[in-house]
Amino acid sequence: MSILKTRITDAVKAAMRAGDKPRLGTLRMISAAIKQKEVDERRELDNADVLVILDKMVKQRRESVEQYESAGRDELAAAEHAEIAIIGEFLPQPLTDAEIDALVTAAIRDSGAEGIRDMGKAMGLLKPQVQGRADMSDVSARVKAHLQ
Template sequence: MSALKQRITDDMKAAMKSGDKARLGVIRLILAAVKQVEVDERIELDDERLLSLLDKMVKQRRDSISQYESAGRTELAEQEKFEIGIIQDYLPQQLTEEEIAALIDEALAATGAASMKDMGKLMGWLKPKLQGRADMGAVSASIKQKLAG
């Protein structure tokens, strides 16, 4: 079992013992998503793949928040924000805007990217370094801005 998956399982047990139902519910959602992938693909997730899954869960919740807020459903948006907070506990420390900009500049230099045609090459170089540590949608927008400017 990966170290991250073990930590999540241990946190689930701690939440059960302490009676923290809200946290327990989110941790169970995480473990259910992990189990789904493991069963579907007949594999055991390593930490890298688990981080990718957690990152995807955060992205889904961010999308839901914007939809709930535009529909005036603030209580549902608040629940999604709470879930993001719990999920992000298992993701690495988020990078600052400056750190992301430095990595983008490094990627531009390393790949020789000069136009929008090189976007895939740039994202391929950046994704392993940023996975779970930055909003890839925002990173993509920053890259487009640099390539256009």
């Protein structure tokens, strides 16, 4: 079992003991997403796979927050923010803007990308390095800006 899955399982147990229902609900949702992916792929997930799931969950919640806030549903947006905070506990430290720029520059150099058509090469190198640590749409925009 991956270290990240173990941490999530331990957090579920702690939330159950503490009677923290909102936190427990979010942690169970994370566990269910991991188990579903394992069943679908018929293999045990490693830390990188779990990070991809967590990153996707945070992205979905950010999109929901935008929709709720534009619709004036602040209570639902607050609930999504709370879930983002809980999921974020299991993600690695986010990269700073300077770190992202350095990784983008290195990936463009290492991939030999010379224009927008080569953007996929650079993104292929970047994705494993920034997964769960930076918003991929932001990284993609930075790569695109460097290649133009």
